[in-house]
Structure formats: structure tokens, C-alpha cells
Amino acid sequence: MTESTPETPAEAIRVEGLEKLYRRTMPGDRLRTLKSALLEGSLTGNLRREEAITALAGIDFTVARGEAFGVIGGNGSGKSTLLKLIAGMLKPSAGRITVSGRVAAMIELGAGFHPEISGRENVFINGAVLGLPKREIERRYDEIVEFSGLGEFMEEPVKNYSSGMYVRLGFAVAIHTDPDVLLVDEVLAVGDEAFAHRCVRRIEEFLAAGRTLLLVSHSLDLVSGLCDRVLWLDEGRQRLVASPRRAIDAYRQAVAEQEAEEHQAAKEQREAAPAGGPGSESGEELRWGSREAEITSIRLLNAAGAEHYHLECGEAACFEIRVRAAAPLTDFVFGVAIATPRGTEVWGTNTDLEGYVPASFSGEATIRVTCPALRLAPGEYTVDVAVHARDGAPYDYRRRALTLTVTARHGGVGVYFPEHAWDFAGEVRWADEET
């Protein structure tokens, strides 16, 4: 139940034991759906487990008045459902939601606009939907128009607006209704850079006035910049409510872990494919050479010596290659190279370049290249490995033999992230950073 109680000063939103089920759409199920809706006022009341999809379960949190609360998580993790529940559009299957004060939800900006009529009239309709009397809208009309920057277009039917203009007007109306609690679902990503900045500034003013914000976003920078606390939802479960830095770190870590598993699975799949077969789905050749020596396995090991395809920037990394020589060789070079998925070489080296002069190699060998601190910038990388003759004639060249994900607590641009330190002499002050 969503209830509005004007006098609970400390908490703006309280969510207790929240659960939300959706009904699986089954063919020929209409009558039962209707029956359930009529008899129980709910679509899921009488459902067996297998007929329901759990969108959210076990959600408990409170948002203090004046707080900016972020919600992050992957697609389908229940973020938008949570927002719609708090907005009172959906009814919880179990649990309670209490919201104090007037709520405005930005779910899809301009969803309420009528295409045939003018922007001006739509402002009034949208305002009325958000619960603002006509007089109030009249009073704020100029402000709304100015904020949207659509002055000369206000008499045009909104069907002639661009999607950006739609969003700008929608945001302008919603923010000027002056709610106590603002629910925002990923709407700041639309619209141009300048407008996005204006929206963020306006939200900051809103927060400074002691209002409450609940922000659902995939933009982790935006969340960490705006929010005081962050909820991380993972497949409908509440994983963590913490400071933005902790929650975002944990979320990024989990995403990277998942990617690392995918890297490993992809690698295993590649290895299971018939050796020497033509390349990937793209038709690009991924492995070539005479096979006088053959690379039998490649692994990425972390500091603990475990196979792992996710690295924190600056962590130790070891590339391990096993090679078998078909016959004893006297001319051989082992090499490793890292590139971005788009093919930009980041780093490459081999035994020849580093002065190892081959004498003999027969049977099997395990070669390890260890970087005590691999300082790649956050992102995805691919690794090529090769064994070849000193003149470059390949024995076994394996392109994109590995993929890996690198994360870092602080972002950075480019591919390289050297160890560094800032020093400020003079009158430079920084607000205390939470750690």
C-alpha cells in the first residue's frame, strides 16, 4: 500500500519486506486472470509459484527526508518496478511502502503528452496530471518555458517536437511541480549534454532545498555524483545499501566477475573447437602457423596463482602458456601482446626483443610472463600469444586467445593507468571525500 502521511519528518520513503510478483502470460488464461483480478484485486494472488515471475523480493530500506538515494543494477534487476511501486502505480504483492509528502515520478518524460495539441496546452495537462491546480501552473508557466528552452515552440503541436524537445518539456514540467519526493528513472540520459547538466543542477537545487530524490540510473558516475546512499539490486534481490562508492564498487566488481566467467567460458569454447580450424564467427583467422611447436593452453593467473579473467588495475597478473614442440627446435621465440577489442595494440613483447637467445627446446614447456602490477585502464582487453621463429615465421600464432576485464576504483581515459599522485601547493581546498 502506498500511503501519504504528511507528518513524518524523518523518513520520506520506507519500504518494508517488499515483494512484487508478475503474472506469467499464458495462452488462454484471460478468464482466470480476470477472475483473479475481480475476486482478489490482484493478478497474482492465487498463483502457483511457476506461474509467477518474482520481480522483487525482500526489499527493505528507508530514505531519509532530504536524502538522494540511488538505485543501480543490471537490466531486469527490478529497478523500474521498484520505482513504480513507490510511485503507487503498482501494488506490492507483499510488504509495505510508505511515502510521505507529494510524489512526482519521471518514468518516461512526456509520456502524458498529447501529440495533436500545443506544447502550451500540454504543460497544463501534464501539470494537472501531476496534481497542480491551473493557477499554480499559470504562475510557474514562464519558468517552465524558460527552463525547457522551447519558448518559440510552445504553440506548436508537440507531434512536431523532436524527441529531445519532448524530454526537455517533460522534465521542465515535472521538476516545476515542486514535489517533496522526486522519483527519476533514467531520464537524464536523454537530451543533449547542456540540458543534462541543467537537469542535474536543478536536481541539486532541489536537494539543497531539503527535498528527497530517488534516482534509478545506469550512469554510475551520475549516481555517485548525486546520491548519498545507493541500493544495488541484483535480479530482484537487495544486494547492498551503502555509500555510493561501496555500492558501485561492489556492483562493478560483480559485473567484472561475471565478465571474467564469460571470458573463461569463451576461451574454453575456443579451445574445444577443432585445432587449426578457421577463425571466429566473423570469419577472421584466429590461429595460424606451421605447428612445429604448438600452444596447448593459455591461462591468466592472479597473484594467488588462480585462473582468473578479472583484474583490478594494478593487480599482479601472470600469463601462462604451455607449448609442445613436435621435434626439437633451436630457433624459437615466445611472445605475448595485449590489445583493445578494437585492435589497438597496448603492449607486446617477446623473448627475442628482451634478449633471450634460443638454444634448444624440446618436449613440453610452461612459459610464464608475470607483471607484478599490471596497470591497464579499466576496460576489456584481448591477449594474443605466439611461438615463432626469430625471422617471424609462425609456428603457432593465436590471436585473441584470451579476453579479460580490468576494473579500477577511479576511472581514467585511455588504456594505460600509471601509478601517480597529486600534489597541491597553494590555496586549493577539497571537500572531505568519503572513503
Added chain:
Amino acid sequence: MLRVARQLFRFRGLLGTLTARELKARYRGSVLGFLWSLANPLLLLAVYSFVFGVLFKPARSQGIGDGPYALFIVSGLFPWVWLSTSTLEGSMSLIANSGLIRKAVFPAEVLPMVVVLSNLVHLLLAMPVVLAAMLATWLLTHSVGGAAVVMLPLVILLQLPMIAGLALGASALTVHFKDVRDLLGNLFTLLFFLTPILYSIDFFTGQSRMMLLMAWVVRLNPFTPFTRAYQDVLFFGRAPEPLLWAQMALVSLVFWAIGAWLFDRLRETLVEAA
């Protein structure tokens, strides 16, 4: 039931704005504008007057008196168009605006109500034409109309909750069950002939069992009291009997209660299913 009424009252500003928008959007870019909303009832009127007033004349005149048959039909037909159009259009109102319901916090009951009100405006806009025709006939022959016409707003007001209930209930049911619209379309076609619009309620002064049965069906038809009241105040120029008022009030209350209850019951499911 009360919640729906409260919501409608709370969002009355929105209701007014949206109704105005609906009317404006409908007539924007059309040359004849509002005349189009007159065209359909007038066409129906012409056809029925011809078929039942000329072709099958002897069969229908019972209980109508001396007034022109066309004006008799008008008295019942125009309000019927309000009723049936509101219910049929209203049944689609939530589905047609599913974006609004799913993606914005929106008082859904406003949507079917907007349909009811904009169709009421059409009725009211047609009324001067009807009244002018009545007045002309009254001046010429004194065979129709009279002072009781001042009760017309009362009858309309009394019917409003009934039509609102129909539109609300139909809209919520249609969200789950698209068949409702087709069902209603056919039901209304049938009910049109079971409502004394083309004939008078006194038509069935029969002896045969069939006539008696039909008389009962027509009397039990919940739309009959309203049609009779409209005919009383517009065509016959007499005040409806107290019993008729009581019947109308009861029917209106029941329809509103059922419609609003249905809507309220299904409200929470509309966002998911629309």
C-alpha cells in the same frame, strides 16, 4: 465506489482540461467541425423516420399522439447516442492510453470519464437544434413540447452516473478482456430495439403472449425509464411521473455502483495489464 468519485472530484481540473482537449483535438483540422457529431444522429433519424414513419406507418403510431414522428425519435435517439457512444468509446479509453497509465502516475478513472463528458458536450450541442425544431412545431401545432422541458437538465444529470458507471466498468474489463468491446457493440444494437426509442412504451397493448413478453422485456430494460423521461420532457411536454424518477435514480445508482466497484477492484491491475 466512493474512491472513484473522490478521485474524479480531486482531478476535476484535469477532467475539464482533458475533455476540452478531446473536443478540440476531434475538431481540429476538420472544416465542418462539430457539425459532424450531428451528422450521424441526423442520418439515423432520417433513416428511421423513413422506414418506420413512412414505410411501416400503421404499425408504430400507438401511444405517440399527434406530434411528428421524427421529433419523437429524436427525443430518445440523441440521448441513446450519448449512452452507447460513451460506453463503446469508453471501453477502449484505457487501452488507447496505455502509455499514460503504464509510464506516468495518472488517475486512470479520468480517461473513461473524459469520453462520457465529451459525448455529453456533443449531446448538449445538438440540443439547441432539437429544441428549435420542437419550438417551431409547438408554435405551429401545439402538438409537442411544453414547459416541462426545463426538467431536461435534471434527467441528463440523473443519467450521468449511469453512463459513467457503464464507461468505467467497461473500460476496466476491456483491459483484461478485449471481447468486452465487441460484446457491448452487439448488446447495444440489440438493446436499441428493446428500448422504446422508435416506438412508444404503450405500443405493446397486445393480447398475444408475444406482445406481453415483449412489453415486460422493454419495461425491465434499464434504459427504458430514461428514454421515457426524455420523451416526456422533450416530446410530450409533461413532467415524468414520480415513479419514473425513482426508477431512474435507482438504475443510475446501481450502474454507478457496479461500474465504480469494478473499476476500483481492477485498478491495481490496470498498470500491469493495459
